[in-house]
Amino acid sequence: MTDLGLADVAVVGGGIAGAAACVALHRAGLRSLWIAPASASGGDRVGESLAPAARPILAELGLDGLTERPGHRPANAAFSAWGTDRLVERNAIVHLEGPGRVLDRAGFEADLRAAADGSTGRCREQLAAVSCADGRWRLELAGGRSTTVRFLVDASGRASVVGRTLATSRRDDRLVAACAFLPHRDPKVEPTPATLIEAVEDGWWYAALLPDRRLSLAYFSDPDLLPRGLSRDLPAWQTSIAGSTYVSHWLADAGFDADRPPRLHSAGTTWLEPAAGTRDGAGWAAIGDAAAAFDPLSSHGMTTALWAAARIGKVAAAWLGGDPEPLSAYAHAVAAGISRFRAQRAEVYGREQRFPDAPFWRRRKPDGVTALPRR
Ligand SMILES: Cc1cc2nc3c(=O)[nH]c(=O)nc-3n(C[C@H](O)[C@H](O)[C@H](O)COP(=O)(O)OP(=O)(O)OC[C@H]3O[C@@H](n4cnc5c(N)ncnc54)[C@H](O)[C@@H]3O)c2cc1C
Missing domain, CATH: 3.30.9.100 (D-Amino Acid Oxidase; Chain A, domain 2)
Structure with a gap:
């Protein structure tokens, strides 16, 4: 088995969270290994509404020009028929934070990956197995190579391939x-x-x-x-x-x-408890959907992924330097964000009162009782 050599941190996952984390780790002065299978590239990707809150996070990562490139458009006009038979307009001009963006999602992800490729060594293979001993993660890749690192970032999306073996997986619904x-x-x-x-x-x-x-x-x-x-x-x-x-x-x-x-x-709401911690003296953190995947009604999945990725450079650098406090603060911030989101989600679903007997809406009643459908 070939050893991939030295890295401080490994990042698993080639989506928005993984790519942005590689950029953040590089800016924090860390050497990272990016485990991102080739299948992560190309093709249509669902989810194109980028919230205005993403703009300052991209700037923090030095990527502020990315959404201004041709191929994206401002999200000025949104209409909804929710809780009423009428169509209600929500015009972005009245919002102080300005409009969000409707992205060419595949193009945006390709640009992010290009920025990450300039910041890290990349293995275009799946993570096949992970184990931990003596303060180090040992990672085995599908192609047979392996490596050891002290800090591991799980950005593998809803699969949460590492996080779900280290923390408790929670779920609100099966949307x-x-x-x-x-x-x-x-x-x-x-x-x-x-x-x-x-x-x-x-x-x-x-x-x-x-x-x-x-x-x-x-x-x-x-x-x-x-x-x-x-x-x-x-x-x-x-x-x-x-x-x-x-x-x-x-x-x-x-x-x-x-x-x-x-x-x-x-598209259900799922999350890890906790989203970060240590195992046998080695540090780990889940980011993006691997930490918390929200009902897309929020249109905040990409922004949350960027937010967590932007934090992870400083969190990992502090942890590797012997300061565990930012890692614990990150886990608390994710937990607080999940609580806020779940309360807001219950409130928004609760605004729709036209279908009181319909199972879809009854399951989302803000009394917190959700009958999970199974097939
Ligand atoms: C229908 C739908 C609509 C949405 N609409 C929006 C929207 O309008 N706006 C918005 O902000 N958000 C939206 N979202 C949410 C948004 O798409 C996600 O929050 C975002 O993609 C999360 O990025 P991520 O990098 O965490 O995960 P992902 O994009 O899922 O990336 C995870 C990566 O990990 C890789 N991976 C998995 N297992 C392994 C392994 N073993 N080894 C190596 N790599 C692995 C996968 O191949 C993948 O590339 C929507 C989601 C859905 C389902």
Whole structure:
């Protein structure tokens, strides 16, 4: 087995959290090894709304120009039909923090990876096994190579491949997202650059015009409430769309074509308790979705991933220098953020009162009692 040589920290995961963490570790003067499989690159990625709060975090990482590049657009107009049959406009011009961005998500991630590649050594392999002894992590990669480090960052997304072996995994719900990218077929109509959220009896719809004029469309529901086999059944997908009011009208009026069935993604609220700590004298921290994956209603997953990644450089440097306090402060800050988010989420779902008997909304009642559907 080949040894990969010396690094202070290993980062597992090639998404936004992992790439940004490599940049932060480099800025903190640490040598990191980035374990990011090649499959992390390329293709469409769901989730393109970047909150305005991400801007100062990107600046802290020296990456402030990234979202201003061509291919992204300002998120000025958002409409929602939530708790009311009327469409309500939320215009970003009235927000002091300014508009967020609708990203070319794949392009944004590619730019982040390029910045990370300049900061770290990268192994394009999966982490296959991890063990810990005498204050060091021993990591074995799928290709047969191995390495040892003193601090480990789990940025492996919802899989949380290391964190879930070190901490308790928690879950609020089993929300699932059926996602598709719809081509724009009508050259006579200029599609409106807007985002639309619509609550319906069995869940809610999200639609956003992408910078390349396709529509990102997602239907959020519980696994037992979705039509069976939806990811292979175009007529069932089209029937589901027809069950919406504003979304289906937008598609028809603007000339978007639901021409293939959606892909399903886990989208529930899950988190680790705690999100960081030590094991046998070695330090670890989970960041991004590996630490806490939020219901996408918040549109804060990417921002939270960037926030945690930006912290991790100083946290790891302090820990390696013998000061455990920033690591413990990080774990507390994540726990406080999760509590805040869960309270806000209960409040937002509680605002929808039109479907009192529908299982989707009853399961999210703010009394904290959530019956988890299983298949
Ligand atoms: C339907 C949906 C819509 C969303 N919409 C938005 C939105 O509009 N705005 C927003 O801010 N957020 C949104 N989110 C959330 C956002 O996408 C996530 O919070 C964000 O992608 C988290 O980034 P991450 O790097 O932590 O995880 P990921 O992007 O999941 O990256 C994890 C990486 O780890 C790798 N990995 C896994 N196992 C291993 C292993 N054993 N070894 C090595 N690597 C491994 C994976 O290949 C992957 O590349 C949405 C999420 C969903 C599901």
